[in-house]
Amino acid sequence: MKTMSKLMTATAVVAMTAAGAASAKELKYAHFQAADLSSPKHAAALAFEACVEGKTSGSIDVQIFPASQLGGGSEIMEGLQLGTVQMAAIHDGPISAVYKPFSVLAMPYLFDDQAMAWSVMDGEFGDALAEDMLAQTGIRNFGVADNGVRNFTNNVKPVAEPADMEGLKMRVMTAPVWVTLVESLGASATPVPWPELPGALQQGVVDGQENGVTNIVNASLYQHQKYVSLDGHVFSWHAYLMSDAFFQSLNDDEKSAVEQCVEISKTIHRGMTAAQDANATAILSEKGMEVVPVSPEQKAMFRAAAQPAVREYIVGEIGADWPDRLDAAVEAYKAQ
Structure with missing residues (x-):
């Protein structure tokens, strides 16, 4: 009888576990970096999975789809709006194509360092941008992590100042800014969409591109690029996005778990990417690239050439309000 009782108990536990797994809320989580712990987005995604499933006792089943398995940026943004993708860590370009005010973050040569950039994005400016995005798109932005400080690379010649850019064919993200x-x-x-970039470089469709160290290494872009210029023109971002319809389907404890675990993931993501940016010269030299330093005077030349044109474009697209708010946030940080 005791044996029978134990068998019945074990069967009941298995049945309850199976029932729990069947009723778990599926959270498809998309990102575009490789499924490798050296990839900041994947390391952060795995941390999110463990954190959420632990805090919710498995009531949310996180399924990670790395390396653009669910499609490129446009497809993922559409999926978030339709609810076919519940969550994504996605970069600036595709976001700006759906929510135009996000393009204000493409303003070049704006932030001095990560401390300034994080402070602005974690403060009133970043909160206001996220609230407006939710209202306009139905996509909830929990915050941003680094997509790397963007630098120019090419396979033709060293680039140390704007005049050196003449004649180069450069890949850019799929947003007009x-x-x-x-x-x-x-x-x-x-x-050129991100998944197609390595092939475009290899085939000579473009001479170069612009990205942070993490992406250059993660996608092995260094195999097709000889020169990298450390001009640091834009602090690029990955936003942690979720379908608001999915978020609203969660109970209060599950919502709290998601929010807490995003904060943990974001911190991991930022730290890994910032460390790679700080060691750009060593990392990219080791990969065989010729690193071209850009002096403060040369960077000022880049800023003078690029910032007015980009600002004019952004204001023409979204008005002056968001650029003015961003300028004010930067000035407030400098005044501290």
């Missing part, structure tokens, strides 16, 4: 940035410096710009 990036075309304006590159063309203001004298190069021609070709929008």
Whole structure:
């Protein structure tokens, strides 16, 4: 009888576990970096999965889809709006194509360092941008982590000042503001979706591109690029986005778990990416690239050429309100 009782108990536990798994809320989490712990987005995603499933006792089943498995940026943004993708860590370009005010963050040569950039994005400015995005798109932005300080690379010649950009064919993200940035410096710009970038470089469709150290290494772009110029033109972002319809379907404890675990993931993501940016010269030299330093005087030349043109474009697209708010946030940080 005791044996039978134990068997019945074990069967009941298995049945309850199976029932719990069947009723768990599925959270499809998309990102585009490789499924490798050296990839900041994937390391952060795995931390989020463990954190959420632990805090909710498995009532949320996090399923991670790395390396653009669910599609490119446009497809993921559409999926978030339709609810076919519940969550994503996605970069600036595709976000700006759906929610235009996000393009204000493409303003070049604006932030001095990560401390300034994080403070602005974690403060009133970042909160206001997220609230407006939710209202306009139905996509909830929990916050941002680093997509890396963007630098120019190419396979033709060293670039140390704007005049060196003349004649280069540069890949940019699929949002018009990036075309304006590159063309203001004298190069021609070709929008190419992220999954297609390595092939475009290998085949010579474009001469170069602009990205942070993490993405250059993660996608092995260094295999097709000889020169990298450390101009640091834009602090690029990955936003932690969720379908608001999915978020509202969660109970209060599950919502709290998601919010807490995003904060943990964001911190991991920022730290890994910022460390790679800080060691850009060593990392990229080791990969065989020729690192071209850009002096403060040369960076000022880039700023003078690019910032007015990009600002004019952004104001033409979204008005002056968001650019003015961003300028004010930067000035408030400097005044501390």
